[in-house]
Amino acid sequence: MATLTVPAAVPPVADDVEQLHKAFEGWGTNEKLIISILAHRDAAQRRAIRRAYADAYGKELLRALGDEIHGKFERAVILWTLDPAERDAVLANEEARKWHPGGRALVEIACTRTPAQLFAAKQAYHDRFKRSLEEDVAAHVTGDFRKLLVPLVSAYRYDGPEVNTSLAHSEAKTLNEKIDKKAYNDEEIIRILTTRSKAQLLATFNSYKDQFSHAINKDLKADPKDEFLATLRAIIRCFTCPDRYFEKVIRLSLGGMGTDEEDLTRVITTRAEVDLKLIKEAYQKRNSVPLERAVAKDTTRDYEDIMLALLGAE
Amino acid sequence: MATLTVPAAVPPVADDVEQLHKAFEGWGTNEKLIISILAHRDAAQRRAIRRAYADAYGKELLRALGDEIHGKFERAVILWTLDPAERDAVLANEEARKWHPGGRALVEIACTRTPAQLFAAKQAYHDRFKRSLEEDVAAHVTGDFRKLLVPLVSAYRYDGPEVNTSLAHSEAKTLNEKIDKKAYNDEEIIRILTTRSKAQLLATFNSYKDQFSHAINKDLKADPKDEFLATLRAIIRCFTCPDRYFEKVIRLSLGGMGTDEEDLTRVITTRAEVDLKLIKEAYQKRNSVPLERAVAKDTTRDYEDIMLALLGAE
Numbered sequence: 001m002a003t004l005t006v007p008a009a010v011p012p013v014a015d016d017v018e019q020l021h022k023a024f025e026g027w028g029t030n031e032k033l034i035i036s037i038l039a040h041r042d043a044a045q046r047r048a049i050r051r052a053y054a055d056a057y058g059k060e061l062l063r064a065l066g067d068e069i070h071g072k073f074e075r076a077v078i079l080w081t082l083d084p085a086e087r088d089a090v091l092a093n094e095e096a097r098k099w100h101p102g103g104r105a106l107v108e109i110a111c112t113r114t115p116a117q118l119f120a121a122k123q124a125y126h127d128r129f130k131r132s133l134e135e136d137v138a139a140h141v142t143g144d145f146r147k148l149l150v151p152l153v154s155a156y157r158y159d160g161p162e163v164n165t166s167l168a169h170s171e172a173k174t175l176n177e178k179i180d181k182k183a184y185n186d187e188e189i190i191r192i193l194t195t196r197s198k199a200q201l202l203a204t205f206n207s208y209k210d211q212f213s214h215a216i217n218k219d220l221k222a223d224p225k226d227e228f229l230a231t232l233r234a235i236i237r238c239f240t241c242p243d244r245y246f247e248k249v250i251r252l253s254l255g256g257m258g259t260d261e262e263d264l265t266r267v268i269t270t271r272a273e274v275d276l277k278l279i280k281e282a283y284q285k286r287n288s289v290p291l292e293r294a295v296a297k298d299t300t301r302d303y304e305d306i307m308l309a310l311l312g313a314e
Numbered sequence: 315m316a317t318l319t320v321p322a323a324v325p326p327v328a329d330d331v332e333q334l335h336k337a338f339e340g341w342g343t344n345e346k347l348i349i350s351i352l353a354h355r356d357a358a359q360r361r362a363i364r365r366a367y368a369d370a371y372g373k374e375l376l377r378a379l380g381d382e383i384h385g386k387f388e389r390a391v392i393l394w395t396l397d398p399a400e401r402d403a404v405l406a407n408e409e410a411r412k413w414h415p416g417g418r419a420l421v422e423i424a425c426t427r428t429p430a431q432l433f434a435a436k437q438a439y440h441d442r443f444k445r446s447l448e449e450d451v452a453a454h455v456t457g458d459f460r461k462l463l464v465p466l467v468s469a470y471r472y473d474g475p476e477v478n479t480s481l482a483h484s485e486a487k488t489l490n491e492k493i494d495k496k497a498y499n500d501e502e503i504i505r506i507l508t509t510r511s512k513a514q515l516l517a518t519f520n521s522y523k524d525q526f527s528h529a530i531n532k533d534l535k536a537d538p539k540d541e542f543l544a545t546l547r548a549i550i551r552c553f554t555c556p557d558r559y560f561e562k563v564i565r566l567s568l569g570g571m572g573t574d575e576e577d578l579t580r581v582i583t584t585r586a587e588v589d590l591k592l593i594k595e596a597y598q599k600r601n602s603v604p605l606e607r608a609v610a611k612d613t614t615r616d617y618e619d620i621m622l623a624l625l626g627a628e
Contacts, residue, residue: 122470123470126470126473126474130476132471132472132511133470134465134470134471134509135469135471135472135510135511138508138509139505139509146501150505150509151448151464151465151468154469154470155446155448156433156440156446156447156468157446158440158444158445158449160440162444191452191453191464195446195448195449195453196449197445197446197449
C-alpha cells in the first residue's frame with residue numbers, strides 16, 4: 001500500500017553517495033539529482049546512504065543537505081530521509097514545543113503507529129533530545145489537552161487481536177453517558193481512548209453504533225468549532241479509518257487559502273512507505289480528482305517534484 | 315550488590331532438571347532439593363532450566379512446582395523462578411487487580427527499575443495477560459491514586475545523566491508552592507514526579523532542600539495517616555534511596571503483629587539479584603540486628619529456608 005518506487009536495480013550505496021556529493025558541489029545545487037536518489041530509496045537504503053556518506057565525507061548527510069537546500073523543500077527532504085522512528089521523534093518534538101490546539105502530529109504518531117513503532121519513536125526521542133516525549137508534552141501542553149495528550153503518547157497499548165465484547169458494550173455505554181452530558185473531558189472518556197488496544201476500541205465503537213444508532217464521531221460533533229472535540233474525533237478516526245483521516249488532512253492542507261505545506265509534508269513523508277496508496281484512492285473517491293494533480297496544482301518547483309515523487313507519480 | 319550465591323561449578327542444566335524432577339516424585343516433595351537448586355541459579359540459568367524441563371517432561375516447571383508446593387513457599391519459589399520482567403508483570407497484575415491504597419508493588423516497579431526494565435515488564439504483561447499494564451491500572455485504581463499511578467507506570471522516562479539545573483530550581487519551587495497549599499494531588503506535582511528522569515528528579519529534590527531547608531519528604535509528612543502522601547513519599551524514596559526504602563518495607567513486614575509475607579517475598583525475590591546486599595547493610599544499621607536473624611525469627615520451615623537462601627545466608 002506504499003507509493004514509494006524503488007528502481008529494480010538499485011545502484012551500489014557508494015554510487016548513490018558519490019552522486020549526492022556531486023549534487024552539492026560547485027555553484028548551485030542539483031535538486032533533481034537529490035530527488036532522483038533519495039525519493040526512490042526505502043528506509044533501510046536511506047539509512048545505509050547516510051552512514052556511507054558520513055564515512056566518506058566526514059559530514060552528516062542531513063547537515064550537508066541543510067547547507068544546500070532551504071525552506072519547505074529542505075524540510076520535506078530531511079523528514080523523508082530520516083528513519084521512521086527518528087522522523088516521528090522530530091515531528092513530535094516540533095509539535096510539543098510549539099503546541100497549539102489544532103496540532104495533529106502527536107495524535108497521528110500515538111494512534112496510527114503500532115505500539116512497537118510508537119515505542120521506537122520514544123527511544124529515538126531520548127537519543128536525539130536527551131529528554132522524554134512524555135515530559136515535553138506534559139511541560140508544554142496545558143489544560144484538558146494535557147489531560148488527553150500525555151496519556152495518549154505515554155501508554156504502551158496491547159497490540160493483539162483479543163477483544164472483550166462485554167467490556168466493549170459497557171465502555172460504549174460509559175462513553176455515551178459522558179457524551180450525552182457533554183462531559184467531553186471526563187476522565188473515563190480519556191481513560192478508554194488512551195489505554196485500550198486498537199482491537200478493543202474498534203469493538204467499543206461498533207458497540208456504540210449498535211446500541212445508540214449513531215457513530216460515536218457523529219455525537220462528538222456538537223460544536224464543530226471546539227478543538228478539543230475535533231481532537232477526540234481525530235483520535236477515533238486514526239484508529240477506525242486512517243486512510244480517510246489522512247485524506248482529509250491532505251484535502252484541508254490543499255484547499256482554501258494557500259497550501260499548508262507543514263501538514264502536507266508530514267502526511268506524505270510519514271505515509272509514503274506505509275499506506276499512501278490507500279490515501280490516494282480515498283482522495284480520488286472523495287474529490288473526483290487524482291491526488292497527484294491536486295498536489296501539482298498547489299505546489300511548485302523542487303517541493304512539487306519531491307511531493308510527486310513520493311506520491312509515486314509516473 | 316546481589317545476595318544470590320551461585321556455586322563455582324554449576325551442574326549441567328540436564329542434571330538440574332533431572333534433580334528437580336526427582337524432588338517432585340513419589341510420596342512427599344523434597345523441598346530442600348528444590349531450594350538447593352533454584353535458589354542458587356541466576357536468571358539466565360533458571361530460564362535455561364525452565365526451557366529444558368518443559369522439553370524433557372512436557373510440562374511447565376512452574377506448573378509442576380505449583381502441583382507440589384503450596385502457600386507462601388509456593389509463591390516465593392514461583393516468583394523467584396520467573397524472569398525479572400515476567401515477575402514484575404505478575405506482581406503488577408496482582409496489585410492492579412486487588413488494588414488498595416497501601417500497595418507498593420506498582421510504585422516499586424515504576425520507580426526502582428530502569429526505564430528499559432519497566433518497558434520489558436510491560437512487554438511481558440502483554441504476553442501473559444493479553445492486556446496492557448496501563449489499561450488494568452486505569453480500570454481498577456480510582457480517584458487521586460489513578461491520577462498518580464497511571465502516568466507513573468506509563469511514562470518511558472529519559473534515562474541519561476543530563477540535568478537542567480534551572481529547571482530543577484523552578485520545579486522545586488513549584489513543588490514547594492503546591493505542598494505549602496496542601497495541594498498534594500495537584501497536576502503539577504504529578505506531572506513532575508511521573509515524567510522527569512531520575513537524574514533530573516534528584517537534582518530537583520536537592521534544589522528543594524537548598525531553597526527551603528527541608529527535605530521534600532519531611533514536608534510531605536503533614537498527615538502521617540494519609541495514604542496518598544505516603545505513596546508520594548514512597549515514590550521519592552524509591553528514586554533517592556532505594557536501599558533504605560526497601561529496608562523499611564522489610565522492617566515493617568517483619569515487625570509488629572504477624573509477618574507480612576507478601577511484602578517480604580516481593581522485596582527478597584525482586585532484589586536478591588540486584589541490591590539486597592545494600593538493603594541488608596541498611597537493615598543492620600537501622601535495627602542493630604542482621605536481617606537474616608530477623609527473618610529466621612519471624613518465619614518457619616521451607617519458607618524460611620528459601621528466604622535465607624536468597625538472602626545469601628551461609
